[in-house]
Amino acid sequence: xxxxxxxxxxxxxxxxxxxxxxxxxxxxxxxxxxxxxxxxxxxxxxxxxxxxxxxxxxxxxxxxxxxxxxxxxxxxxxxxxxxxxxxxxxxxxxxxxxxxxxxxxxxxxxxxxxxxxxxxxxxxxxxxxxxxxxxxxxxxxxxxxxxxxxxxxxxxxxxxxxxxxxxxxxxxxxxxxxxxxxxxxxxxxxxxxxxxxxxxxxxxxxxxxxxxxxxxxxxxxxxxxxxxxxxxxxxxxxxxxxxxxxxxxxxxxxxxxxxxxxxxxxxxxxxxxxxxxxxxxxxxxxxxxxxxxxxxxxxxxxxxxxxxxxxxxxxxxxxxxxxxxxxxxxxxxxxxxxxxxx
Amino acid sequence: xxxxxxxxxxxxxxxxxxxxxxxxxxxxxxxxxxxxxxxxxxxxxxxxxxxxxxxxxxxxxxxxxxxxxxxxxxxxxxxxxxxxxxxxxxxxxxxxxxxxxxxxxxxxxxxxxxxxxxxxxxxxxxxxxxxxxxxxxxxxxxxxxxxxxxxxxxxxxxxxxxxxxxxxxxxxxxxxxxxxxxxxxxxxxxxxxxxxxxxxxxxxxxxxxxxxxxxxxxxxxxxxxxxxxxxxxxxxxxxx
Numbered sequence: 001x002x003x004x005x006x007x008x009x010x011x012x013x014x015x016x017x018x019x020x021x022x023x024x025x026x027x028x029x030x031x032x033x034x035x036x037x038x039x040x041x042x043x044x045x046x047x048x049x050x051x052x053x054x055x056x057x058x059x060x061x062x063x064x065x066x067x068x069x070x071x072x073x074x075x076x077x078x079x080x081x082x083x084x085x086x087x088x089x090x091x092x093x094x095x096x097x098x099x100x101x102x103x104x105x106x107x108x109x110x111x112x113x114x115x116x117x118x119x120x121x122x123x124x125x126x127x128x129x130x131x132x133x134x135x136x137x138x139x140x141x142x143x144x145x146x147x148x149x150x151x152x153x154x155x156x157x158x159x160x161x162x163x164x165x166x167x168x169x170x171x172x173x174x175x176x177x178x179x180x181x182x183x184x185x186x187x188x189x190x191x192x193x194x195x196x197x198x199x200x201x202x203x204x205x206x207x208x209x210x211x212x213x214x215x216x217x218x219x220x221x222x223x224x225x226x227x228x229x230x231x232x233x234x235x236x237x238x239x240x241x242x243x244x245x246x247x248x249x250x251x252x253x254x255x256x257x258x259x260x261x262x263x264x265x266x267x268x269x270x271x272x273x274x275x276x277x278x279x280x281x282x283x284x285x286x287x288x289x290x291x292x293x294x295x296x297x298x299x300x301x302x303x304x305x306x307x308x309x310x311x312x313x314x315x316x317x318x319x320x321x322x323x324x325x326x327x328x329x330x331x332x333x334x335x336x337x338x339x340x341x342x
Numbered sequence: 343x344x345x346x347x348x349x350x351x352x353x354x355x356x357x358x359x360x361x362x363x364x365x366x367x368x369x370x371x372x373x374x375x376x377x378x379x380x381x382x383x384x385x386x387x388x389x390x391x392x393x394x395x396x397x398x399x400x401x402x403x404x405x406x407x408x409x410x411x412x413x414x415x416x417x418x419x420x421x422x423x424x425x426x427x428x429x430x431x432x433x434x435x436x437x438x439x440x441x442x443x444x445x446x447x448x449x450x451x452x453x454x455x456x457x458x459x460x461x462x463x464x465x466x467x468x469x470x471x472x473x474x475x476x477x478x479x480x481x482x483x484x485x486x487x488x489x490x491x492x493x494x495x496x497x498x499x500x501x502x503x504x505x506x507x508x509x510x511x512x513x514x515x516x517x518x519x520x521x522x523x524x525x526x527x528x529x530x531x532x533x534x535x536x537x538x539x540x541x542x543x544x545x546x547x548x549x550x551x552x553x554x555x556x557x558x559x560x561x562x563x564x565x566x567x568x569x570x571x572x573x574x575x576x577x578x579x580x581x582x
Binding site for chain 1: 435443452494
């Protein structure tokens with residue numbers, strides 16, 4: 001598939017070029033900050049995939065984020081063998097995906113959809129936060145690892161491939177390369193056979209069933225893929241800070257990705273990526289005077305976005321750019337790729 | 343009617359919504375190759391029967407057989423794979439996608455990847471809407487949306503095509519074109535069961551007709567027999 005020349009793709013290329021040269025331009029602290037932002041981008045992309053592409057509205061990405069983060073911590077600390085950390089990462093992502101599949105299976109085959117998925121996943125997130133918060137004490141040991149209640153788990157080992165420990169720039173580039181791979185996959189997926197079925201499900205679930213598609217299966221599959229991406233985010237977060245606490249399951253963790261994706265443009269992965277990085281950068285910049293300001297501004301941006309640009313701020317800018325520079329006037333959700341490349 | 347020739351059979355099918363008997367103890371047989379009409383006033387249970395044939399509603403009692411196979415408990419998508427396809431009463435097209443994209447969604451599931459484009463072109467040609475392939479579906483007329491939806495139903499390669507009011511909201515010219523299309527599809531070997539309450543349209547097309555009234559089968563026979571059935575005339579055609 002040829003890459004189409006449009007505003008979004010040009011911006012995406014520029015963003016990734018910028019990310020690749022960023023460590024040359026700034027100090028190590030800023031690089032690790034961006035590594036953190038990029039880790040959180042996976043969470044936004046997971047929501048972009050399930051909500052933006054497939055129409056499944058979920059507050060539950062924090063569940064998979066937290067579970068896999070905790071799994072990686074428990075697995076690697078118990079094994080004590082640092083060369084097994086990549087296995088911890090792979091298993092953590094798989095476990096997140098499998099749990100999402102099981103949850104999705106019961107919801108979608110049980111006919112649960114729309115706002116009820118949001119409610120169930122939000123409840124699950126909060127239940128897990130409460131549960132993990134009370135795990136202080138020796139009775140909450142898994143192997144040699146104490147779950148640690150509100151204090152969570154500290155000193156979680158960094159990723160080690162062979163004898164090479166990924167910290168600093170190497171960790172940053174590792175996250176960036178995986179992000180690039182995931183990003184390219186999602187761009188490809190959007191126009192794949194399954195991706196087109198997924199868009200059909202988002203637009204009209206009942207009709208899609210009547211075209212012979214096993215809708216609950218596809219929904220469960222996409223939900224599992226979203227769970228795996230959120231898990232990747234959780235494990236990168238753990239690798240970045242070497243700790244995890246129950247706040248990973250908290251209300252903020254559950255809602256911020258939803259707001260970021262909605263305000264940036266939920267049907268557009270580049271918009272989700274860009275808006276997430278901008279938000280976390282902004283949040284960090286304001287952190288000296290209290291990061292709550294960032295949340296207030298994010299709230300205002302969301303209100304403005306919903307009122308005036310329901311397709312998202314960044315996605316609308318892309319669309320305006322296309323009209324201005326590429327004379328692209330199609331309003332098709334698949335952006336008129338249909339006739340030529342679909 | 344030999345047993346092998348029966349493509350669709352409803353046996354004592356009923357659908358109750360609480361105390362309301364929307365469909366009650368219906369027995370219908372549709373022969374392979376038939377062009378069969380379900381006729382009846384609003385609220386007779388016609389669309390409910392279609393939804394039970396497709397698996398959108400589960401019958402409260404009775405069974406649905408397709409090709410001698412009991413499909414009562416099959417999901418909608420499995421019934422589509424067996425060869426039942428539907429155009430619903432209100433167009434279920436994807437309004438924010440182009441005509442081509444709509445057709446692609448339908449076609450890609452039943453056609454090999456390399457043949458998707460040619461199959462979409464063939465169907466759009468058949469429906470005479472090929473010129474509209476890059477048009478957003480929301481911009482199409484009601485009639486064009488109905489044809490597109492028939493095209494999407496055909497993409498599932500059906501043996502039995504259910505058409506719920508295929509000519510609803512169409513002008514005389516579009517209605518004639520739709521009738522011609524349905525006749526053509528039937529001649530190609532697709533069994534068609536359609537709902538309508540425009541008697542003139544039914545007369546143009548149907549070979550066999552089942553009349554429903556208040557959820558029950560009221561009469562059945564050829565169009566000529568139905569037309570001359572005094573009870574049908576009284577309750578349905580509004581003649582005194």
